[in-house]
Amino acid sequence: MREDTDNYRQLFLNDTPMIDLRAPIEFAQGAFPNTISLPLMTDDERAKVGTCYKQKGQQAAIKLGHELVCGEIKAARMERWLSFCRNNPEGYIYCFRGGLRSHTTQQWLKEAGVNYPLILGGYKALRHTLLEVLSDVSKQLPFYIVGGKTGSAKTLMVNTLANAVDLEGAAHHRGSSFGSFVNPQSTQINFENTTAIQILKNQHAGCSQLVFEDEGRNIGSVDLPKPLYQKMLTSPVAVIEDPFEIRLQRLLQEYVINMVDDYTRVHGEEQGHILCEEYLLSGLDKIRKRLGNERWQVLRQTMQNAIKQHQAGAGFDAHLNWLTPLLEWYYDPMYEYQLSLKADRIVYRGNWQECHDYLLHQSSK
Template sequence: MREDTDNYRELFINDTPMVDLRAPIEFSQGAFPSAISLPLMSDDERAQVGTCYKQQGQQAAIKLGHQLVSGEIKERRMARWIEFCRHNPQGYIYCFRGGLRSQTTQQWLKDAGIHYPLVRGGYKALRNALLDVINELSETLPFHIVGGKTGSAKTLMVNTLANAVDLEGAAHHRGSSFGAYVKPQNTQINFENITAIQMLKKQHAGYQQLVFEDEGRHIGSVDLPVPLYQKMLSAPVAVIEDPLDIRLQRLLKEYVIDMVADYIHVHGEEQGQVLCEAYLLSGLDKIRRRLGNERWQILREEMLKAIRLHQAGAGYDAHLNWLFPLLNWYYDPMYEYQLSLKADRIVYRGNWQECHDYLKAQSVD
């Protein structure tokens, strides 16, 4: 019979299936990739028990909890837990602190003939373990940074290097004014959790250094953890130097062609086209002040012309008429300035494949 565990890192390294017994609102604020939400109590039930605890104490709150989760409600929730346990014999259950909710569920399962272990310390202990990973590995492991102008396929580089950590993937945002995806960003907590798990797995696989894409302090609405960001600010940089025409074609695919397809896939043809147009215009509006009104107006008019053409089935090439000046007027000068601040940390320059080969070689040194 498996025992309760406090080997938190092993759970994440192995992608161990876990039942999160917290209320849905708690799960939505932050959870773990291998966890599924099968709450002991609904949000409303949890609120009632919490109020009872404050007004009448623990015993009254426990009594109310048992009253609320009884009969058919208890049977339905038990059926889902039992199904999970049978399909995931290697899994665990947890609540917020490894207290009453997980212990109660564990006992109910035991009464049904299922001995299923819990995570000692619960979600809070698991979360703290991941924050410790970020702090520890940011201090102990060397970093390399992948730099390059917009359209240099830095994220692709990260996703093809075995020792790289995909921060933008963890954030579910590409880090620019046009960086949003169709589905919402991850929460700050989920971003940190996913990043920490990536770092932990790389270390466990034996990599002695990590590679990150060059990022600012923020990726969309999330912030890089301070220890990680501070380490990145001093790490050596490899700069991708690809021709403008290659970068433009990448941006056309990433910002326009792929996003049109994604919006249509999620929302249907008509609504997808409308929402993608709003996404493109919103991305431009976010940099209006930095562009200046005159340049913003020029780009907006070109963007609208291109949108009308692709909506009419005329293809996507007209989008190059705003993407080219966008790079020329805004993104390239901005990155050249930022790169000048990192001049003393640049250790390599080359095209995409050359930078890839260089960073791959560093991982085995």
């Protein structure tokens, strides 16, 4: 039998499968990759036990918990736990602090003939470990930042470098007004956890430096951890300088073609087209003030015309009629200004492949 463990970093490095016994509402606020929510109690049951604890004390709360989770309810939950244990013999269980919920479940599993280890300190200890990684990384390794105007495929570059951390992937958002995906964005906690695990794995692999995409203080609704962001603000920048037409075609593919495909795949043709239209118009509306009302009205009408054409089966080229001025009027001037503020940190400029080779060479030093 494996022992209960407090080797938290190794659990993340090994992508160890884990059962999260916390209530669904706790899991929804934040959890870890490779975990599954198989709660001991529902949200309602947990609330009742918590109220009982406050009013009558621990023993009464424990008694109520056993009354709520018994008979067929207990049997159904046991079967799900046992199935996970059979399929993941190397896994662990945890609750919030590694206390009553995980010990109770561990004992029930033992009575069913399965000795399954728990994580000492539970979710709280695992989370603390990842927050330590985020806090300490700025002191341990130098950073390089990948910059470039919108459509420069910065995220693609990050995903082709072994020593890079994909912040937008962790956030599940592209970091622009058109940055959302069909599925909801990561919670703040999940974003931090995923980012920390990427950093931890790069450190364990012996990376001498880390590469990040140039980001603002937040990506969609999540905020970059303060130590990480502050280090990024002082790190050297490699700037991708790809031609306008190449960047324009990338945006057409990313903002329009891919999103139409994703929405219709998830929601079906009719509803998918409606939701994708809402996504495009909403993205433009978010920057109305910065565009100015006159330009916003022109782009919105042009976008609506393009949407009608692609929904009628005429293809996607009409979207270039609003994407082109969007780059010329908004994105390019904005990034040129932001880049001017980083002028003293720019260490390299080149096309996508040249920047990729430069960063690859730096990582081999």
